[in-house]
Amino acid sequence: MNLSVDDWAAKILDGDVRAVSRAITAIENHATESEALLRQLFPHTGQAYLTGVTGAPGTGKSTLVDRLAAHYRKQEERVGIVAVDPTSPYSGGAILGDRIRMQGHAGDSGIFIRSMATRGFLGGLARTTAEVVLLLDAAGKHQILIETVGVGQDEIDIVRLADCVLVVLVPGLGDDIQNMKAGLMEIGDVFVLNKCDREGAVRLEEQLHAMLSLVMPRDGWHPTVVRTVATENRGIDELATAIERFRKYFESSGQRSRRHVEHWKNRLVEMLESRLLEKVLGGKNGEAKLQELAATVAARKKDPFSAVSELLKSSGFDD
Numbered sequence: 049m050n051l052s053v054d055d056w057a058a059k060i061l062d063g064d065v066r067a068v069s070r071a072i073t074a075i076e077n078h079a080t081e082s083e084a085l086l087r088q089l090f091p092h093t094g095q096a097y098l099t100g101v102t103g104a105p106g107t108g109k110s111t112l113v114d115r116l117a118a119h120y121r122k123q124e125e126r127v128g129i130v131a132v133d134p135t136s137p138y139s140g141g142a143i144l145g146d147r148i149r150m151q152g153h154a155g156d157s158g159i160f161i162r163s164m165a166t167r168g169f170l171g172g173l174a175r176t177t178a179e180v181v182l183l184l185d186a187a188g189k190h191q192i193l194i195e196t197v198g199v200g201q202d203e204i205d206i207v208r209l210a211d212c213v214l215v216v217l218v219p220g221l222g223d224d225i226q227n228m229k230a231g232l233m234e235i236g237d238v239f240v241l242n243k244c245d246r247e248g249a250v251r252l253e254e255q256l257h258a259m260l261s262l263v264m265p266r267d268g269w270h271p272t273v274v275r276t277v278a279t280e281n282r283g284i285d286e287l288a289t290a291i292e293r294f295r296k297y298f299e300s301s302g303q304r305s306r307r308h309v310e311h312w313k314n315r316l317v318e319m320l321e322s323r324l325l326e327k328v329l330g331g332k333n334g335e336a337k338l339q340e341l342a343a344t345v346a347a348r349k350k351d352p353f354s355a356v357s358e359l360l361k362s363s364g365f366d367d
């Protein structure tokens with residue numbers, strides 16, 4: 049396929065699967081045309097509703113996403129799924145597992161599923177994911193589901209880009225709320241207690257409510273708690289309703305647009321950072337230059353302040 053950026057963008061706006069897939073690859077490879085594409089597509093974005101799904105590995109995020117997707121498809125909503133998982137099994141064997149599980153949707157052109165490769169440095173994953181989400185938005189997906197393991201800051205940054213954040217918990221396995229990452233507690237708009245077919249669901253729910261009562265309601269919203277058994281499709285309608293309620297609340301209270309401004313503020317800073325880094329340390333000698341300067345500083349032959357000034361000056365910035 050040898051398309052001009054204009055034709056490529058037009059195909060994406062049409063929801064053409066191959067054009068979308070190619071664009072994701074371009075984004076992942078940091079290819080120059082991805083920026084040109086996203087510039088053209090940007091005015092057509094902002095329509096999709098983004099739901100982030102996070103929680104420890106094995107809590108059933110993929111299963112939930114799959115069931116939610118099926119729920120939305122029944123309502124004729126087009127769905128995009130972006131699965132991010134920094135652990136290696138996901139980008140190897142588990143991708144296959146996901147594909148198999150998602151096979152129920154094979155042949156349904158209203159659903160697009162992509163597992164993200166976790167490569168790149170300097171927080172590249174959050175950026176890549178955000179760009180892929182823009183792309184799916186432009187391609188006409190109504191609902192975009194973003195799955196990520198809730199382990200680190202990067203993952204938290206990823207779900208932050210969502211309009212609604214689901215935090216998935218499961219009973220048992222010593223998986224006490226007390227051990228839960230504080231960061232996760234703060235970002236959940238809806239808490240999903242999955243695997244409620246297991247023992248300990250009631251105890252977990254009690255713990256969660258106790259914990260939530262201590263957390264200040266964020267933007268006037270008290271997080272909803274929904275019980276599910278994803279494998280049996282139980283609680284999925286209730287979950288979709290909870291997401292919808294949150295959406296209505298957020299849209300009517302003006303919080304959604306405030307969240308979007310906050311999001312773009314962070315993104316602009318990130319983009320600026322990465323552009324500056326690219327200017328200063330990009331290119332094929334960047335890594336070597338950094339290594340050499342770092343060694344000089346570590347050996348106390350130069351102070352770090354002078355090292356940074358030197359880098360800035362060498363890239364044409366006045367210090």
Ligand SMILES: Nc1nc2c(ncn2[C@@H]2O[C@H](COP(=O)(O)OP(=O)(O)O)[C@@H](O)[C@H]2O)c(=O)[nH]1
Nearest residue numbers: 105106107108109110111242243276277278279
């Ligand atoms: N018993 C039970 N198992 C579930 C439930 N939801 C998912 N599972 C299983 O838990 C395992 C991990 O699910 P997966 O969706 O891959 O979790 P993820 O790592 O969070 O994406 C799989 O074997 C699922 O079949 C549930 O509600 N009950």
Ligand SMILES: [Mg+2]
Nearest residue numbers: 109110111195
């Ligand atoms: Mg998964």
